[in-house]
Amino acid sequence: MKKIFIILFLGLLLASCATTHESVLGSDQVNNIKPALTREAIASLESSEEAAAETVYQSNIFVQARDTARQKRVTNVYVDMRIRDILMDMATQANVVISIDNAVEGTTSITLKDTPIENAFEMVLFPGGYNYRWDSKTKCYLIGKSLPENTSFDKLTTTTVIKTNRGADKVISQLSLFYQPFVKADGQTITITATPDIINRLQHDIALIDRSKRMIEISAQFVMVEWEKGKNLGVKWNDLNLSGLGIADIIKGGASALTANLAASLTSVLSANGFDTKIKSMAEPRIVVEEGEKADINITEKHLFLILSGGGANYNYFTTKDVEVGIKLKVQPFVTRDGQIRIAINPEVSDIIGEREFKQSGGPSQLLPIIASRSTETILKVANGETIAIGGLITKVEQTKRSGIPFFRNIPLVGPVFGNKDKSAKETELVIFITSKIIG
Numbered sequence: 001m002k003k004i005f006i007i008l009f010l011g012l013l014l015a016s017c018a019t020t021h022e023s024v025l026g027s028d029q030v031n032n033i034k035p036a037l038t039r040e041a042i043a044s045l046e047s048s049e050e051a052a053a054e055t056v057y058q059s060n061i062f063v064q065a066r067d068t069a070r071q072k073r074v075t076n077v078y079v080d081m082r083i084r085d086i087l088m089d090m091a092t093q094a095n096v097v098i099s100i101d102n103a104v105e106g107t108t109s110i111t112l113k114d115t116p117i118e119n120a121f122e123m124v125l126f127p128g129g130y131n132y133r134w135d136s137k138t139k140c141y142l143i144g145k146s147l148p149e150n151t152s153f154d155k156l157t158t159t160t161v162i163k164t165n166r167g168a169d170k171v172i173s174q175l176s177l178f179y180q181p182f183v184k185a186d187g188q189t190i191t192i193t194a195t196p197d198i199i200n201r202l203q204h205d206i207a208l209i210d211r212s213k214r215m216i217e218i219s220a221q222f223v224m225v226e227w228e229k230g231k232n233l234g235v236k237w238n239d240l241n242l243s244g245l246g247i248a249d250i251i252k253g254g255a256s257a258l259t260a261n262l263a264a265s266l267t268s269v270l271s272a273n274g275f276d277t278k279i280k281s282m283a284e285p286r287i288v289v290e291e292g293e294k295a296d297i298n299i300t301e302k303h304l305f306l307i308l309s310g311g312g313a314n315y316n317y318f319t320t321k322d323v324e325v326g327i328k329l330k331v332q333p334f335v336t337r338d339g340q341i342r343i344a345i346n347p348e349v350s351d352i353i354g355e356r357e358f359k360q361s362g363g364p365s366q367l368l369p370i371i372a373s374r375s376t377e378t379i380l381k382v383a384n385g386e387t388i389a390i391g392g393l394i395t396k397v398e399q400t401k402r403s404g405i406p407f408f409r410n411i412p413l414v415g416p417v418f419g420n421k422d423k424s425a426k427e428t429e430l431v432i433f434i435t436s437k438i439i440g
Contacts, residue, residue: 036384036385036437036438036439037214037384037437037438037439037440038384050208050211052207053203053204053207053208054204056203056204056207057200057201057203057204071094071116071117071118072093072094072095072096072116072117073094073114073115073116073117074090074093074094074112074115074117074120075093075112075113075114075115076089076090076093076111076112077110077111077112078108078109078110078111078112079109080107080108080109081107081108081109082105082106082107083104083105083106083107083108083124083125083128083130084100084104084105086108086110086124087100087104087121087124087143090112090117090120090121090124091117091141094117096117096140096141097138097139097140097141098140098141098142098143099138099140099141099142099143100143100144101142101143101144101145101150101151101152103130103144103145103150103152104125104128104130104143104144104145106128108124108127108128110123110124118132121141121143125143129145129147130143130144130145131143131144131145131146131156131195131197132156133155133156133157133195133196135155142155142156144156146194146195146198147181148181156195157182157193157194157195158193158194158195158196158199159191159192159193160191160192160199160203161189161190161191161192162189162190162191162192162203162206163188163189164188164189164190164206164210165188165210165211165212165213166188166210166213167185167187167188168185168186168187168188168189168190169185171185171190171206171209171210172185172190174209175202175205175206175209176205179194179198179201179202179205182194182198182202183202190206213290213291213292213293214290214291214335214438214440215288215289215290215291215438215439215440216288216289216290216291216333216335216341216436216437216438216439217286217287217288217436217437217439218286218287218288218289218295218331218333218434218435218436219284219285219286219434219435219436219437220283220284220285220286220297220329220432220433220434220435221281221283221284221432221433222281222282222283222284222299222327222329222430222431222432223266223279223280223281223282223430223431223432223433224279224280224282224428224429224430224431225266225278225279225428225429225430225431226278226279226280226427226428266279282299282327282430283299283327285297285299288439289331289333291333291334291335292332292333292334293332294330294331294332295330295331295332296328296329296330297327297328297329297330297331298326298327298328298329299326299327299328300324300325300326300327300328301324301325301326302322302323302324303322303323303324303325303352303369304320304321304322304323305320305321305323305368305369306319306320306321307319307320307321307366307368323352323369323371324350325350325351325352325371326349326350327347327348327349327430328347328348328349329345329346329347329348329432330344330345330346330347331343331344331345331346331434331436332344333436335438336381339384339438340381340382340383340384341381341382341383341384341436341437341438342379342380342381343379343380343381343382343434343436344377344378344379345377345378345379345380345390345434346375346376346377347375347376347390347393347430347432348373348374348375349373349374349375349393349430350371350372350373350374351371351372352369352370352371353370353371353372354369354370355367355368355369355370356368356369356370374393374394374430375393376390376392376393378390382436384436384437384438385435385436385437386435386436387433387434387435388433388434388435389431389432389433389434390431390432390433390434391429391430391431391432392429393429393430393431394427394428394429
């Protein structure tokens with residue numbers, strides 16, 4: 001009697017177990033509808049960022065040129081002389097104090113005529129990889145090699161920090177190898193420790209590399225089409241004139257609420273073309289994603305099943321298992337040089353299409369779900385604001401649903417008294433309409 005009571009209790013629990021539902025968006029859902037940027041607007045944004053970076057760079061060069069114009073000048077012809085001797089002679093002419101570290105060595109030849117002292121330093125030092133810096137505290141020019149392994153590095157350099165739009169390590173990877181010793185990445189921050197002229201150049205290059213990414217709005221409509229079995233499959237959805245039929249406006253969110261019934265519009269269009277269908281709109285997510293980044297749209301259900309885990313002669317015990325089914329969509333958009341959108345799309349749809357009975361030796365049998373999953377992956381190049389359709393995710397299902405009290409519904413002869421079987425056959429196709437547009 002105790003065993004029968006436990007089995008009845010678990011059977012009723014399984015029959016009445018509620019299905020849990022989950023709908024997850026990969027990014028923040030956006031309700032405000034923004035117009036797509038024109039190709040001219042995108043080009044203007046790109047050029048304005050380049051112009052701003054160039055303006056800062058040239059401004060720093062101008063300040064440096066203005067300062068050197070006020071400096072004392074040197075004139076001389078040096079032929080195959082030691083660099084240290086040339087520097088000492090120039091310092092004497094300009095009446096400035098210099099401090100040269102032991103790393104400076106070698107010879108060179110150069111002609112100077114009425115040249116500002118700092119310009120003269122650059123001409124002599126830069127070919128050998130040496131640098132100089134004015135030390136306002138000691139009123140002296142420090143001269144050496146500004147590399148981290150050199151003892152004069154901290155005296156010749158200064159530090160500045162730049163906040164980046166993307167990961168700092170990605171930005172640094174695109175810089176010239178020459179500048180790698182002077183930069184360090186930490187999250188979205190780049191720290192530069194170098195001489196002022198190198199800092200100025202790095203700020204310019206980083207501004208060009210790390211330009212703001214475009215923001216792209218992805219609008220999707222998930223539609224389930226139920227076809228008459230064995231007929232009408234294979235519609236080429238992109239051959240339909242979505243814009244001419246007004247369907248594209250519904251997907252983009254531009255249609256009024258009274259006319260924005262996608263299921264009804266598609267049913268009318270397909271009926272006019274001789275297709276007998278039932279159409280159901282599943283979901284209408286809209287997300288905004290940064291250019292080059294990935295976004296996930298998950299519209300799924302979690303079904304809770306009881307799984308027989310073990311037991312003995314007098315009892316059985318169960319564990320629960322979540323089975324997630326529904327629609328998943330992964331997107332990754334990029335903006336091309338001509339203002340179009342290159343988008344990687346990976347849709348996946350899964351359903352519970354039936355149950356399969358598993359028998360355990362020495363114990364009762366149990367029913368476990370049969371899951372059908374369909375997915376595809378493609379990369380498309382579309383015009384800004386264009387609507388595309390992805391179809392072909394077809395399911396052919398002959399489904400038997402069983403209900404009633406577990407265990408008792410499986411007893412021969414008397415089983416039908418405790419349960420029912422419903423058989424159905426259908427062919428469904430998931431169609432995804434996607435509109436991507438650049439909004440900022």
